[in-house]
Amino acid sequence: MKWIDKNLHIKPINTHIDPYKPVENAIITHGHADHAKPGHKNVLATSETIEIMKIRYGENCAENFQVLPTNQSLKINDVLIKFFPAGHILGSVQVLTEYKGEKINFTGDYKTTSDQTCKDFEPVKCHTLVTEATFGLPVFQHPNENEEIKKLLKSINLFSERPHLVGVYALGKAQRVINLLRQQGYDKEIFIHGSLEKLCEYYKNNNIDLGKITKVNLTKKKDYNGEIILAPPSAIKNIWSRKFEDPIICQASGWMSIKQRAKQSLVELPLIISDHADWNELTKYIKFTGAENVYVTHGREEAIVHWCKMNKINGLALSLSGRDDEEQL
Amino acid sequence: MKKFSELINKLLLTSSRNRKIDILSNYFQNTSDPDRGYTLAILTNELELRNIPISRIKEIVFENVDNELFTLSYDYVGDLAETISLIWPHKELGSLLGISEIIDVLRNLKKDDVNKTIKNYLSIANETERWALIKLISGGLRIGVSSRLAKTALAKFSNKKLDDIEKIWHGIEAPYNNLFNWLCNEGPMPKIDLLKTFNPMMLANPISKNDFKTLISSQFIAEWKWDGIRVQIILGKSSVKIFSRTGDDISQSFPEIKNSGDSMVILDGELLVGRDFTPMNFNSLQQRLNRKKVTQKHMDEFPAFIKLYDILYLNNEDLRDKTWKSRRFELEKWFKKNNNKYFDLSNVIKFSSWDELSNFKKNKIIDDQHEGLMIKKIDGSYIPGRPKGYWYKWKKDPKNVDAVLMYAIRGHGKRSSYYSDFTFGLWNGNQLSPIGKAYFGFNDNELKVLDKFVRNNTIKKFGPVREVEKTFVIEIAFDAVNESNRHKSGVALRFPRIKRLREDKPASEVIQLSQFKSEFL
Numbered sequence: 001m002k003w004i005d006k007n008l009h010i011k012p013i014n015t016h017i018d019p020y021k022p023v024e025n026a027i028i029t030h031g032h033a034d035h036a037k038p039g040h041k042n043v044l045a046t047s048e049t050i051e052i053m054k055i056r057y058g059e060n061c062a063e064n065f066q067v068l069p070t071n072q073s074l075k076i077n078d079v080l081i082k083f084f085p086a087g088h089i090l091g092s093v094q095v096l097t098e099y100k101g102e103k104i105n106f107t108g109d110y111k112t113t114s115d116q117t118c119k120d121f122e123p124v125k126c127h128t129l130v131t132e133a134t135f136g137l138p139v140f141q142h143p144n145e146n147e148e149i150k151k152l153l154k155s156i157n158l159f160s161e162r163p164h165l166v167g168v169y170a171l172g173k174a175q176r177v178i179n180l181l182r183q184q185g186y187d188k189e190i191f192i193h194g195s196l197e198k199l200c201e202y203y204k205n206n207n208i209d210l211g212k213i214t215k216v217n218l219t220k221k222k223d224y225n226g227e228i229i230l231a232p233p234s235a236i237k238n239i240w241s242r243k244f245e246d247p248i249i250c251q252a253s254g255w256m257s258i259k260q261r262a263k264q265s266l267v268e269l270p271l272i273i274s275d276h277a278d279w280n281e282l283t284k285y286i287k288f289t290g291a292e293n294v295y296v297t298h299g300r301e302e303a304i305v306h307w308c309k310m311n312k313i314n315g316l317a318l319s320l321s322g323r324d325d326e327e328q329l
Numbered sequence: 330m331k332k333f334s335e336l337i338n339k340l341l342l343t344s345s346r347n348r349k350i351d352i353l354s355n356y357f358q359n360t361s362d363p364d365r366g367y368t369l370a371i372l373t374n375e376l377e378l379r380n381i382p383i384s385r386i387k388e389i390v391f392e393n394v395d396n397e398l399f400t401l402s403y404d405y406v407g408d409l410a411e412t413i414s415l416i417w418p419h420k421e422l423g424s425l426l427g428i429s430e431i432i433d434v435l436r437n438l439k440k441d442d443v444n445k446t447i448k449n450y451l452s453i454a455n456e457t458e459r460w461a462l463i464k465l466i467s468g469g470l471r472i473g474v475s476s477r478l479a480k481t482a483l484a485k486f487s488n489k490k491l492d493d494i495e496k497i498w499h500g501i502e503a504p505y506n507n508l509f510n511w512l513c514n515e516g517p518m519p520k521i522d523l524l525k526t527f528n529p530m531m532l533a534n535p536i537s538k539n540d541f542k543t544l545i546s547s548q549f550i551a552e553w554k555w556d557g558i559r560v561q562i563i564l565g566k567s568s569v570k571i572f573s574r575t576g577d578d579i580s581q582s583f584p585e586i587k588n589s590g591d592s593m594v595i596l597d598g599e600l601l602v603g604r605d606f607t608p609m610n611f612n613s614l615q616q617r618l619n620r621k622k623v624t625q626k627h628m629d630e631f632p633a634f635i636k637l638y639d640i641l642y643l644n645n646e647d648l649r650d651k652t653w654k655s656r657r658f659e660l661e662k663w664f665k666k667n668n669n670k671y672f673d674l675s676n677v678i679k680f681s682s683w684d685e686l687s688n689f690k691k692n693k694i695i696d697d698q699h700e701g702l703m704i705k706k707i708d709g710s711y712i713p714g715r716p717k718g719y720w721y722k723w724k725k726d727p728k729n730v731d732a733v734l735m736y737a738i739r740g741h742g743k744r745s746s747y748y749s750d751f752t753f754g755l756w757n758g759n760q761l762s763p764i765g766k767a768y769f770g771f772n773d774n775e776l777k778v779l780d781k782f783v784r785n786n787t788i789k790k791f792g793p794v795r796e797v798e799k800t801f802v803i804e805i806a807f808d809a810v811n812e813s814n815r816h817k818s819g820v821a822l823r824f825p826r827i828k829r830l831r832e833d834k835p836a837s838e839v840i841q842l843s844q845f846k847s848e849f850l
Contacts, residue, residue: 138394139402139415257415259341259460260408268342303401310395 003099006318008106008130008297010097013076015044017095017106017130020320027081029108030092031056031171044068046083048091048206052171055198070119086110087121088275089172090203096124104128105289111274112281113145116183117176117208129291130318133299134276135254142254142278148271149180152228152250155269160226163244167233167251167267170196172275174230175203177252178210180273181228191216191224193231193240218243233265254278283307330425330454332360333368334461341472349474353482357509363429366504369483371428371465373476376503378435381443383467386413389447393418404793407739410467413451414459423453425462429504435466477714487512495713499576500526523595524565527576528641529713530597533703533720540721541683548707550653551678551686554700554722555636556611556809557601558618562635564588564596571600582620583633590667596660597639597711598675602631606673610697611823612811636675637664638703641711649711656711678702694725700808701725727806729828730845733761733836734801737783738793740768747776748783748795751827753803754818755842761799762818762842770806770826778830779803802831802839810849818842820850 004010008017015025022039029035029045031052036045038061043050047067054061068074070093073082078100083093088109095106105126112121135142156164168174174196181190189212192200197215204210216229224244235241236249251267254274262270277285282304286294293314296304301317308315336356343349353372357365370376390399390413403412425431431450438446451459464470480498484491489512500521501508510516560579563570569587571580583600601608602617609631616631617623640660641649648656657677664674680686690702701724709719732753740749750768754761771779779801786798806828813821820842 137402137405138398138418139406139412141415257456258406259338259411260406263341263344266344268344270342300401300405303398306395306397306401 003102004097004104004130008318008320010079010099012099013079015076018108026062027095028053029086029095029106030089032089032109032169035108038062042066044074044081046070046091046093049093051202052091052199055202056171071122084122084124085119087112087115087118090118090175090206090208092118094122094124096126102127104130105291106130107132107285109134109276110285111277112285113142115176115275117172117179117203123285123288126289126291128293128295129286129289130295130297131282131286131304132276133282133296133301133304135274135278136282136296136300136304138279138303140254140257140278141280142257142274143272145180145273146184148252148273149177149184151269152181152271153184153186155248155250156226156228159248162226163224163247164226164228164269165236165241165244165247165249166228166230166271167236167249167253167265168196168230169253170232171199173252173273175200175208175210176275177230177271177273178213179208182209182211186228187211188227189214191227191229193229193235195232195235196230237265286313287311330428330431330458330461332356333364333371333428334455334458336368337461337464337470337472338457340474344473346478349478350482350485353474353479354486357483357486357512362506362509363504364427366506366509367429367432369479369505370503371470372474372479374469376432377468378432378466380438381435381447381466383409383463385443386447386463386466389444389451390417392444393448404739404790408471410460410463413463414456417451417459419448419452421449421452423449425450425454425458431462431465483508483512492713493518495529497521499528523642523645524563524568524593525570526563527561527570527572527578528595529576530559530561530574531639531711531713531720532574532715533722534715534717536704536721536723544683544721546680546683546686549704550707551680551689551723552638552675552703552705553678553698554703554724555599555601555608555675556698556700557599557608557614557636560598560600560635561641562586562596562598564590564592564594566591566593579618582617582623584623585628585633586635586671587669588667589669592663592667593642593644594640594663595642596635596637596672597641598635598637598672600633600635602633604632606634606636608698610811611809612813615811634671634673636673638675639711652708652710653705654707690723690725696725696809699725724808727808727828728810728849729804729806730755730849731802731804731831731834731839732764733799733839734779734782734797734803735761735763735799737779737795737797747780749776749780751779751803753805755840755845757818757842763816764818764820764842764845765805765807765822765825767805767825767827770828771830775827775830778832779827800836802834802836803827804829804831810845812850820846 003012015027016023017027018029018035019026025042026040027044028049031049036053038057040062042064043062044066050065068083070083070085073080080098082096086092086094086108088111094108097104103126105124109132110121114120168177178190192213192215194215200210200213248268249266250269250271252271252273254276256262256270256272294308296317297320305315305317339352340349394416402416406412450462454462480494481491483494497519501519507519511518559574561572571583573579602614603609613631617633640656643659648659704721706719732755734751735754736752737748738750740747752763752766754763782801783795783797787795788798789796805825807822808824811821
């Protein structure tokens, strides 16, 4: 790893991957706030990621944008760059870089299971894998997402007199939950918090089926009993949610597999729906890549590094700063 | 097991008390015997499966999961049952037996079959069932359902009085078929043996500054709150039962106490040790507690006696509905008639104003003997539980010491992601010596500060325990100090709690253990 450093800086081309602070040249894996920051000079990303950054930070959040579609290569000096779908959210990619015959793959955030709101994950072989480990503990074994969505639908049937407030991250999770509901045949209007509106609109424009969605209007007297309302967890925790009468608080997140954590956030109906790879996906993918070196950017690094040792792979925790466990917001 | 596991999962995730009561009352309504009885026993902590220690379960897990990965996971999740239920790697076809059958199997499991059976159960269970199964084996569900709440749900589903359920509760046993028969109007109220059964005791609320403004002093009397253990004594013609406040039978530790008369009586008092009714300190009493065999030497060295506070029954007459004043009259009458060398009467302290009582407390309190004062309403009846407005405790002022934070462990339940159990110590030369542990007293903000300090200043990990930089000073409040040979420092604090964070104070200014001992012991 002579040509990259711990801050995910690709030295031969002076380019950072998902830098935490404004830099000259940045490659952005996806639009989540802990990966995409405003203020860089040059940004290289997929068109979807660039659009999402513009929606969130404004048209001028970087000086120059350059689009690189997935599965096309770009050569800068002696470094070859290629994006592969990461299956995390719309526009998310892994960044494969090759220099003097050595391949390093930066996964960004990823999941290997299928998701209709973004391109399916594509596995890539490499010499060195720079991976996330948000759910890098063997206690995280995500269940099937459709079974989780059915729990929500069952609860709606059972408690049709109570509004169901579902905590979701505004980008990616919100649209996936709506899409999963549609896949299960739920065709009623779904209500959303204002902060989800623009991103849902953007997903719709990318031909992702979200059905009829309407912004919650709390000034009008409306009965939300038996309805599904999506909002960021922070809105559910503050006074905004008090306007609903006796709601069932739900949350869609990989963290919800830990009951005590659900309880702590006063979640009555936890939905274990994650956009990150679980323990089995992480370890399976590390094996698949054939990587001799594995660098863990963020998450539960210790366990993945220990697992690498058990499997005779060089593992190292980078503990990057500025990466939040975004789903906990 | 499915129904039971779903019940406790739902209870865990429900925070409204009324909704919990609804969930439970529905469960009792729609579940048959003996399943609902065993569930009730589990919820009220009355069921013990002593034959399978939790260490055995851990052993089984370690045979199937890497030790280090387990430790990292447990440290993250914070709850043993949850960690095991989530990490268990095997899945087999099959379904678990019902709750009653499982309890039956577990109780009668031969030692050699334990590993095989538990492994099979863990593999065929779903994640929530596994969690419930381990909770069942390890005891203590920690799902935010108190025994009282479970009984409230019983009262709700059956339309019976909660007080009636409480009155017979300690006389009945799992799976409570007779109880449910009565609750469902299919049988009589269970008869209980008065001579064997603990009656829930009346407890006091701490008195607040505001109480002194609103309570009328002439309606109350006071007594010393003796520094022993609260007990209920049931004297039969030839039998003596002594129960602790929580209903534990501690009779065998105090064989010398006998009935000297021929009346059947239930008394409430404070168990103490000492001569001529002068109590020795709490440490001496501890020499007598939790002993299976009591030697004559022990009884001579630490003679036990009881300061009597109250009388509940006299010859089958229930006195609990009478006022304190008339119960006191009966108690004194009984006391005079039954000259018993093990019983002394607690003195009644009369006063005409709260100020007068305050002065009395200040001047007369004996640190080694009194925990403070009890204030009781003269016309109040004896109500099990902690009813508001009748009995108050006025504790003596706490003592304080500044100590250095040494170790921390994550809390349980809703605190499972916070480091909230703290060990602290004083200097012993240039080394720190732990003097106690505290896990409350701080507010939410202080907890965040402490948690952050622990996370950023860990120097070593021993399993779930983190050793931290010895730089953080906390002010500890405590009620008393006892000598203790169980602790390395030689002292044990009673009721220690974190009073304040002393971020302003350097650890080097914390006192020496020897100085602490000479000051407080």
